[in-house]
Amino acid sequence: EVQLVESGGGLVQPGGSLRLSCAASGFTFSSYWMHWVRQAPGKGLVWVSRINSDGTSTSYADSVKGRFTISRDNAKNTLYLQMSSLRAEDTAVYYCANNWAFEYWGQGTLVTVPS
Amino acid sequence: QSALTQPASVSGSPGQSITISCTGTNSDVGAYNYVSWCQQYPGKAPKLMIYDVSKRPSGVSTRFSGSKSGNTASLTISGLQAEDEANYYCSSYTSSSTWVFGGGTKLTVL
Numbered sequence: 001e002v003q004l005v006e007s008g009g010g011l012v013q014p015g016g017s018l019r020l021s022c023a024a025s026g027f028t029f030s031s032y033w034m035h036w037v038r039q040a041p042g043k044g045l046v047w048v049s050r051i052n053s054d055g056t057s058t059s060y061a062d063s064v065k066g067r068f069t070i071s072r073d074n075a076k077n078t079l080y081l082q083m084s085s086l087r088a089e090d091t092a093v094y095y096c097a098n099n100w101a102f103e104y105w106g107q108g109t110l111v112t113v114p115s
Numbered sequence: 116q117s118a119l120t121q122p123a124s125v126s127g128s129p130g131q132s133i134t135i136s137c138t139g140t141n142s143d144v145g146a147y148n149y150v151s152w153c154q155q156y157p158g159k160a161p162k163l164m165i166y167d168v169s170k171r172p173s174g175v176s177t178r179f180s181g182s183k184s185g186n187t188a189s190l191t192i193s194g195l196q197a198e199d200e201a202n203y204y205c206s207s208y209t210s211s212s213t214w215v216f217g218g219g220t221k222l223t224v225l
Contacts, residue, residue: 037216044217059212062116097161105160107160
């Protein structure tokens with residue numbers, strides 16, 4: 001059974017940093033692209049970032065470029081999102097998803113940045 | 116990176132068919148056959164229903180189908196059931212090597 005379990009969310013002050021993790025199991029993690037997608041309270045899904053299977057290629061939404069860094073550790077079957085210079089508008093549930101088509105999703109982790 | 120355009124809401128009666136549209140540009144929906152649709156119940160994680168425009172993942176009901184014409188993709192749900200009431204989001208790969216989601220459509224089963 002495929003499982004994606006996000007962690008690391010919480011309350012952080014504006015300008016602060018946070019690192020999210022996504023622990024993967026039930027599939028060959030090292031073979032799949034991975035995404036981060038976020039959803040502000042009561043709003044829709046917004047794509048944040050993706051990384052290819054070996055970690056050599058990444059891309060970001062304009063809204064987070066230069067502030068967020070996606071990475072992965074295939075030995076630990078874990079995806080990361082390092083977030084810095086956080087703003088109130090980054091408040092959201094952050095989901096990880098596997099495959100280029102968002103095949104499986106985790107349950108999400110909430111990041112709150114007060115205004 | 117403008118969001119794809121979806122209707123805010125659609126509705127239908129049990130047994131009927133409904134179609135949700137997803138309009139992009141010739142830099143995303145129109146350029147690639149990498150359109151996906153996911154279903155999300157309130158407070159829950161999304162679930163993939165359609166990928167690569169019209170392919171269904173294993174376990175997804177055959178009542179769900181996808182198509183594309185030009186810059187507009189569509190999700191059709193036939194034989195509408197009460198359990199289909201949810202939010203639906205389309206997504207597409209873009210020419211910038213990024214992805215973009217639609218704003219979401221709330222489906223109400225009357």
